[in-house]
Amino acid sequence: MSAPPLVEAFGLEKRFAIARPWLARLADRGRGRFVHAVAGVDLAVPRGRTLALVGESGCGKSTLARLLVGLLLPSAGRIRFDGRDLDLRLGRRAWAPVRRRIQMIFQDPYASLDPRWRVADILAEPLEAFGLVRSRGERRERVEELLRQVGLSPADGQKYPHEFSGGQRQRISIARALASRPDFLVCDEPTSALDVSVQAQILNLMKQLQEELDLTYLFISHDLAVVSVMADVVGVMYLGRIVELAPSKELFLRPRHPYTRLLLDTVREPGRRGRLPLAGEVPSPIDPPPGCAFHPRCPWASARCRGERPELEPVGEAHAVACHGVEEGRLPDPRGAPVSSPCAAP
Amino acid sequence: MPLLEVEELRIVFDTRKGPLCAVDRASFAIDRGEILGLVGESGAGKSLIATAIIGLLAPPARIAGGTVRLAGRRIDDLDAEAMRRIRGRAIGAIFQDPLGALNPLFTIGRQLEETIRVHRALDRRAARARAVELLRAVGIPDPERRLDAYPHELSGGMRQRVVIALALCADPLLVVADEPTTALDVSVQAQILRLLEQSCRERGAAVLLVTHDLGAIGAIADRVAVLYAGRIVEIGPVAAVVRNPRHPYTRGLLGAIPRIGARPRRLVQIEGTMPRLDAVPTGCAFHPRCPHAVARCRGERPELEPMGEARAVACFRPRGAEGGLG
Numbered sequence: 001m002s003a004p005p006l007v008e009a010f011g012l013e014k015r016f017a018i019a020r021p022w023l024a025r026l027a028d029r030g031r032g033r034f035v036h037a038v039a040g041v042d043l044a045v046p047r048g049r050t051l052a053l054v055g056e057s058g059c060g061k062s063t064l065a066r067l068l069v070g071l072l073l074p075s076a077g078r079i080r081f082d083g084r085d086l087d088l089r090l091g092r093r094a095w096a097p098v099r100r101r102i103q104m105i106f107q108d109p110y111a112s113l114d115p116r117w118r119v120a121d122i123l124a125e126p127l128e129a130f131g132l133v134r135s136r137g138e139r140r141e142r143v144e145e146l147l148r149q150v151g152l153s154p155a156d157g158q159k160y161p162h163e164f165s166g167g168q169r170q171r172i173s174i175a176r177a178l179a180s181r182p183d184f185l186v187c188d189e190p191t192s193a194l195d196v197s198v199q200a201q202i203l204n205l206m207k208q209l210q211e212e213l214d215l216t217y218l219f220i221s222h223d224l225a226v227v228s229v230m231a232d233v234v235g236v237m238y239l240g241r242i243v244e245l246a247p248s249k250e251l252f253l254r255p256r257h258p259y260t261r262l263l264l265d266t267v268r269e270p271g272r273r274g275r276l277p278l279a280g281e282v283p284s285p286i287d288p289p290p291g292c293a294f295h296p297r298c299p300w301a302s303a304r305c306r307g308e309r310p311e312l313e314p315v316g317e318a319h320a321v322a323c324h325g326v327e328e329g330r331l332p333d334p335r336g337a338p339v340s341s342p343c344a345a346p
Numbered sequence: 347m348p349l350l351e352v353e354e355l356r357i358v359f360d361t362r363k364g365p366l367c368a369v370d371r372a373s374f375a376i377d378r379g380e381i382l383g384l385v386g387e388s389g390a391g392k393s394l395i396a397t398a399i400i401g402l403l404a405p406p407a408r409i410a411g412g413t414v415r416l417a418g419r420r421i422d423d424l425d426a427e428a429m430r431r432i433r434g435r436a437i438g439a440i441f442q443d444p445l446g447a448l449n450p451l452f453t454i455g456r457q458l459e460e461t462i463r464v465h466r467a468l469d470r471r472a473a474r475a476r477a478v479e480l481l482r483a484v485g486i487p488d489p490e491r492r493l494d495a496y497p498h499e500l501s502g503g504m505r506q507r508v509v510i511a512l513a514l515c516a517d518p519l520l521v522v523a524d525e526p527t528t529a530l531d532v533s534v535q536a537q538i539l540r541l542l543e544q545s546c547r548e549r550g551a552a553v554l555l556v557t558h559d560l561g562a563i564g565a566i567a568d569r570v571a572v573l574y575a576g577r578i579v580e581i582g583p584v585a586a587v588v589r590n591p592r593h594p595y596t597r598g599l600l601g602a603i604p605r606i607g608a609r610p611r612r613l614v615q616i617e618g619t620m621p622r623l624d625a626v627p628t629g630c631a632f633h634p635r636c637p638h639a640v641a642r643c644r645g646e647r648p649e650l651e652p653m654g655e656a657r658a659v660a661c662f663r664p665r666g667a668e669g670g671l672g
Binding site (some may be wrong): 054056057165166167168195196197198199200201203204207222223224225226229249252262263264265266267268269280281282339 | 350387388501502503504531532533534535536539558559560561562563564565584588598599600601602603604605607608609610611612613614615617619620
């Protein structure tokens with residue numbers, strides 16, 4: 001992983017204003033209230049690899065994904081693509097030079113395809129928008145190639161999205177994302193809406209395409225097991241911040257942050273009953289707890305955790321954790337994900 | 347005698363082109379205090395079975411054959427009023443969406459008290475005390491104060507706890523839980539599953555846990571029934587089925603689940619998708635996707651046959667059988 005990263009973010013932030021009743025606005029003299037959906041994130045996605053972001057609802061992982069592809073504009077921070085800073089003063093146009101090279105796959109394969117368009121037209125739209133085909137023949141050839149690449153047949157181009165199952169639709173979404181020959185794919189929960197057997201097909205396809213086309217993935221998921229299969233590097237998010245960042249193997253073997261440990265304890269796999277989970281739920285991102293946002297749920301929280309926010313500090317090679325307890329060395333040794341009993345898979 | 351006996355249950359959808367069979371001769375039983383997981387992918391018919399048992403099947407779906415018995419008494423042919431009395435008292439129900447299961451206009455205290463008083467001759471004060479007790483039992487902190495909260499003031503996990511409390515109000519014999527954790531965050535899912543298991547085991551209530559998540563079943567169930575295209579293809583103790591699945595579909599399903607620690611280059615995948623209701627293949631419904639299918643699988647439907655201790659499988663060539671797959 002010594003090659004320069006393809007995508008980098010520095011101090012990335014996104015605030016959303018909350019609409020409030022006028023009386024409340026008057027009471028605090030018009031000072032707006034904000035949700036810090038993403039509150040200062042630094043990350044680097046290694047070229048040709050997969051960086052996964054995990055976290056529960058409201059942790060900001062989808063907002064972060066949308067910031068990186070330019071669907072949302074950051075409130076602060078910098079984004080660097082292939083060694084060049086995007087000029088964020090230009091607004092959305094900042095992405096113009098790299099637009100073709102960044103594409104996205106969404107969670108819901110029903111909402112993300114226009115029901116009135118034939119699949120061939122859906123796939124050809126990016127080709128035409130970027131001026132990548134010069135003739136109808138070329139267009140047809142490229143569409144057929146895309147369909148074959150994702151395991152569909154060229155004849156499927158004449159059908160409409162409703163004629164396909166959820167898994168096949170997700171294949172169409174992938175084909176559309178690949179149309180402009182991107183380098184970087186942001187995948188926001190691409191298999192969460194799918195059944196497990198179909199999920200396996202899509203994950204396998206994504207891995208195969210990554211190898212063939214040398215793609216870089218930002219993979220967003222709430223499912224740690226899926227992440228462990230897909231990711232090279234994992235960032236764990238909690239209330240808008242990355243609380244732990246580590247190579248996948250390291251993270252699952254030696255999770256350091258208490259929240260990562262909690263998430264790993266909740267993993268259920270057939271054949272093992274899992275550990276007794278920690279109590280509590282993710283608090284509202286509107287009023288995050290002061291200090292370390294995780295302290296109300298953390299069994300090891302100290303006075304310092306309640307008052308001072310921990311920064312992401314390195315704890316080993318390529319491994320960083322935002323936790324006072326880890327820094328002070330007062331947390332018990334991490335226990336990795338328990339190894340599940342061998343499955344009788346063929 | 348088992349608590350719940352479902353025999354040869356057949357559920358069809360009436361359509362303009364005639365009836366479509368969605369659940370085909372499903373048979374299983376649940377003992378008192380037992381937790382049975384019913385697992386299947388979307389469209390397999392698992393929710394239809396749960397809905398039929400609690401008597402809430404609505405047109406165009408209807409029961410077209412078979413019987414459902416609760417404690418020996420037939421309940422599939424009861425009229426709506428008789429079924430309403432059983433539901434809530436003998437059978438508690440928990441659904442996927444806790445917000446939809448609670449009335450947004452009433453406090454949770456009022457909903458609990460009302461339900462308690464429908465089933466038990468208690469005055470308001472006693473019902474309120476019982477409601478507090480139930481909320482405490484499902485792990486809601488400060489229950490006296492929470493009685494006055496409206497559903498929207500609670501988090502998703504807390505709401506599902508209230509729904510579990512509602513389902514347990516009348517100390518039912520059976521709790522039917524249809525995807526009770528699907529709408530929740532992962533860290534909350536684990537809590538709710540554990541709560542469901544504990545509170546039902548303490549009361550001796552049996553559970554039918556309907557889910558697509560084999561992990562959830564592995565976490566709390568005693569036995570599992572695997573459903574494919576409206577048919578039960580395998581049933582048995584969870585540990586045995588997971589360790590040694592006999593049906594090729596069960597095996598594919600287990601192999602497709604990503605696991606931490608194992609980092610295979612490819613996940614096991616079952617080619618193709620589950621058939622639509624109007625195009626269920628002849629013979630074994632799984633044969634077009636089955637790597638081991640033979641001519642007989644295409645022509646003849648395999649019945650659920652006992653195989654090994656407390657297990658049954660619907661396959662002509664199950665793994666571990668003589669002449670089957672090694």
